[in-house]
Amino acid sequence: MKTKTIMFVTGAFVTHHCWDEWREYFEARGYSTLAPAWPFKDGTAAELRARQPNDVDLARLTLAELVDHYAGIAKSFPEKPIIIGHSLGGLITQILLNRGLASAAVAIHSVPPQGIIPYEFSFLKSTWGALGLFTSLDETYLMPFDTWQYAFVNEMPLEEQQKAYDLFTAPESKRVARGGLTSAAAVDFDKPHAPLLLTSGSLDNIIPAHLNNRNFERYKMNGSVIEYKEFPGRNHHTLSQAGWESDADYILDWIKNY
Template identity: 70%
Template sequence: MIPVNSKTIVFVTGAFVTHRGWDNWKLYFESRGYTTYAPPWPFKDASPQELRALHPDKNLGLSRLTLDELVDHYARFVTSLPERPIAIGHSLGGLITQILVNRDLVAAGVAIHSVPPQGVFPYEFSFLKAGWKVLGILTSLDDTYLMSFEDWQYAFVNEMPLEEQKAAYEANTIPESKVVARGGLSSAAHVDFEKEHPPLLLTSGSLDNIIPEHLNRRNFNHYQKNNSIMEYQEFEGRNHFVLGQATWREDADYILNWLKKLSAAPVAPAAV
């Protein structure tokens, strides 16, 4: 393995939430010598309040965004940088990170509570309960989807105090493209699990309803154990709001230490 010496990080945002959820993570890694970016999705470069005011989109842009277009958006961004960056993605951003890693467009990837690629079937009840509404079954694809506070409580912030749940909802939730969500079930979400690839770390949380731990582990286990560097880590007490939980710095510390190991010397593939 060639050591990973990139000092650039691109944070890849997931569905339902603003890219500003990475603000603390950006400051954390910048204070440790990294140059960081958290580019918004197309049609999402505004505050959560402004974006919610546009809901439903009524075919103005976001509602027609596809997963293929979104992946291409991030692919163009990472390839425009002076060096191959490290991609760190959450949820659907984790899936996009896995795709970028698979295409050899980044130096390494970290997929946090990642939506699984095509071929890893999410049969878990909690996944279906938390995520089925965004697919827009029997509703118009010309309208965006905005997660209700009740659904937010189940899908993202379960086990947190009520006031923290409300504050997190107000600061983070934004409308979503149903077409992008459906793309997660199509070939747009394809990953070649047999292909050698840059180092990849997958993390999961014991409290996550929308992407439960065993779904994350099945995602990891689909990769063929070849010469690629793979690692899997479950964190206790993490729900899907992992980026904003009080424990976020512990997760960032683990990721930072993993990156340091990659930069230090050749590493043998990790066994789980």
């Protein structure tokens, strides 16, 4: 039996180390995995925060460049990988799937593609600062702890919220954040695609389940395999939130049966 490759795609505001436990989980079950860092974000959260706000290379990164970065990696394999992305990484996963670069895809709490208007107040409250209006685009944005508490780790004990912030939170490109409002975030919902699973969490503030469901509903039932799953009690920090293994179990079973 051939070993299948899973490529994990990281979202905004955090480092690629958010996938470390997921990589161990799937590798223990026979998969080959990788979680490539974003350009200019290959470091620990502490190392990246030490560059804040003057990491000009990261600040000038665009969403189109970021998508192409992951597309180039996906194309480097002899066979199409399974692609799993979280948040903005979920949007990138949907775009890569749309380009025909995945054998199957899972978008976890995905930022919606262009055309799905995120009117939910909690989304706007969580992401407004990242757009960096009236600030220099050559300076990176670091999500403040109080925003992190609301957007990522709501309903978790304070000690766990702080630990997660210290381990994972990293500066971000405002250009990438703004790219989500442009054609760089476009998906052709009518185009047939490889199997796709979209997941959401009932406690997620930054990407509410209602927004994820509208993302799912935009895909046409044109014969492509597509599924939507909402997990109760999950916030946006679902990759490391206590009990994350149940989400991974569900995704593993789905991958095996697509």
